[in-house]
Amino acid sequence: MVQPHESIQKPDDGKKQTTLSLFSSVTFPSNPFTSSSERLTVKITSHPTFKWSFSTACIPLVSPSSSQGFYSKDCVTENLQCLPRNTFFRILPKLFPSVKSSHIRVSSGRKHIYTGISFNDLDTRYGEELLQISNIQNHLYYNTFLMYKTESYVKIGMMSNILANDNVIIKEVTLNFTTRKWNLKIRGKTIAFKRLGVSDNFNNTVSNLRTILYIVKMIRICTGLDVVQKKAIPVRIICEKISYVSDENFGGIRKMRCGSCCSVLGWCSIGDSCINCIKLLNEFKQSEQENLINLDNIDKEDLSSIFNVVFPNATPEMNIFLTNQYDALMANNPRSRKWDRSVIKACLSLWSRSPQSYQDLRDSNLFILPSGGVLQRYKNITPQNSGINLGIFLWMSNTAKSINLPPSGYCGGIVRDEAKIQEDIVINVKGKENKLIGWIDTGEEAENVRILMQQDVKQTVASSVLQISFLGYTGFRFPIAHYPTAGASAYELYTIIWEIISYLQSWNFTTDFILQDGGDQNREFMKIHFNNDEHAKQSKYMGDNVVNPGRKIAHSQDFSHNIKKIRNAVLSSGTHKYNTKKLMRGDQYIVWDMWINAAQWDENTNSRKIHHKLSSSHLHPDSSEKMRNHLSEEVLDSDMFHLMKSCRDSLQNGNVLDSAVEFLENTISPQ
Helix, strand or coil: CCCCCCCCCCCCCCCCCCEEEEECCCCCCCCCCCCCCCCCEEEEEECCCCCCEECCCCCCCHHHHHHHHHHHHHHHHHHCCCCHHHHHHHHHHHHHCCCCEEEEEEECEEEEEEEECCCHHHHCCCCCECHHHHHHHHHCCCEEEEEEEEEEEEEEEEEEEEEEEEEEEEEEEEECCCCCCEEEEEECECCCCCCCCCCCCCCHHHHHHHHHHHHHHHCCCCCEECCCCCCCCCCCCCEEEEEEEHHHHHEEEEEEEECCCCEEEECCCCCCHHHHHHHHHHHHHHHHHHHHHCHHHHCCHHHHHHHHHCCCCCHHHHHHHHHHHHHHHHHHHHHHHCCCHHHHHHHHHHHHHHHHHHHHHHHCCCCCCCHHHHHHHCCCCCCCCCCHHHHHHHHHHHHHHCCCCHHHEEEEEEEEEEECCCCCCEEECCEEEEEECCCCCCCHHHHHHHHHHHHCCCEEEEEEEEEEEEEECCCCEEEEEEEEECCCHHHHHHHHHHHHHHHHHCCCCCCEEEECCCHHHHHHHHHHHCCCCHHHHHHHCEEEEECCCCEEEEECCCCCCHHHHHHHHHHCCCCCCCECCCCCCCCCCEEHHHHHHHHHHHHHCCCCCCCCCCHHHCCCCCCHHHHHHHHHHHHHHHHHHHHHHHHHHHHHCHHHHHHHHHHHHHCCCCC
């Protein structure tokens, strides 16, 4: 089992100087480049001998010739082959960004030196703290965790910032305390240290472990070459979707690697591909250029024919869009541009969802798109007045015909919901006609009933809007009408809904159900269709169809809305000042703190949480998160039920949670 290292604490051993060894296995601090008070000793050779020192208190100056001389001497002492001079100086700034190269004036002219680096005596590597397998987890840094350990070797995992096919790539470090060797595996492949100039020696010290972890952290992973087109990839080539931890929502980039991929990049590599992938895949990638067509040979042909040749797999909609782009480029004046119906439809859909996002797309200069003013005129072709609009039903019928809606799609029901709006009156000026908008408008018949009941003639500013849509069995959804209200009453709903059902039937749309939330007035509207509650249950809430007596109509409540109401009731139950109620079952309270305590117990006790979906959004939702259906359903589902039972069983006085367990047992959704 993987045992993650929960937190990384910087060691405080009371010493001002820490040591670091790179390309080998000597020592390294927890965070060498952030503390301004520590003196950092760094090893810059491929072998455990030669050490460099960084100091912020006093900045030493070292010439390149001196550094190369010490390095060569150290390699001779260890009987190891030293790296070439050019490679040595190219690697130095890659591994230690704080080392800077500059020129200074001396008596003989200008001299090339390194700042922030000096040399220590080689004997200082002796007498260091030995590493014990039993407490190795206390010395893990750089987002690492202990994967496995025995008496002779330890396996450590380090999480990279790269995701391959939505899975984080793990660097696996194995330390052998018997042979004093270590190795690194990435994607199941053992890394060849010789290519990197890294020693595989391990001297069983704490500082040496830090050095190894730093080396592994600095090693970059090969992600391969980009796949330009979605073409078939041979089996010998590994194709992956690559993304990064900080940018998971980007969607990733499709990349390919060869079968003999090195898995890692050289210290001085440019780009994201190893030498093997570059050599073996460039030929495959260049083969895509053979399919390119020279437009000079067909420039006199019709534009649509050119597109069919250049883009043989393009859909008709793509060809229409490209043709529109060509026409827009050729237009002398933006006002003279003509747009195809399908382009206007797609742009209007994007603009309706987010005008700002649509404007950002126009400003990117990737496409030439119609302006918001043009889309506004198209949008207002059909009047968006409150109540029944015959133009809306005509639009709905034409849309159903254009998408070849099957006969079953003409059958369905109406979905209604009510939302709060800002109370305000605005003047709508259209031509010479001025109209005040913002009053309650539920239709003439409903208004007459209201006057008779209240014995008063007055206009009231609307505070809500009633939205009614048609939902077919095939998924066809179309908004039909809206009404500004101050909270529609049962008699207003009765008049509005049956009038809409009548119009739907005249346009060949059949209504079989009415779906609404469980509000008070909605329940009263449903009761109008039945003699009493017992009659409604016996009829299974199938009432008479006033418009079409030959069919029944089902009255249904939105499940998600009811679940949210139950969750909100528990959320507001508690003993704090901000709680508005206390729910009780028998003589026991049901409060939201029970859910919070159960989640904390699950996180602190179980390595694999019982309810792994719980988050702060579930336990402490804000105003927008309270409206999300899945958040309310997941705190009342079977996982929450099992979590509450387990938490109760772990307590000495677990009977205090009996009421919460019984409550959750009745909210579990049927599977």
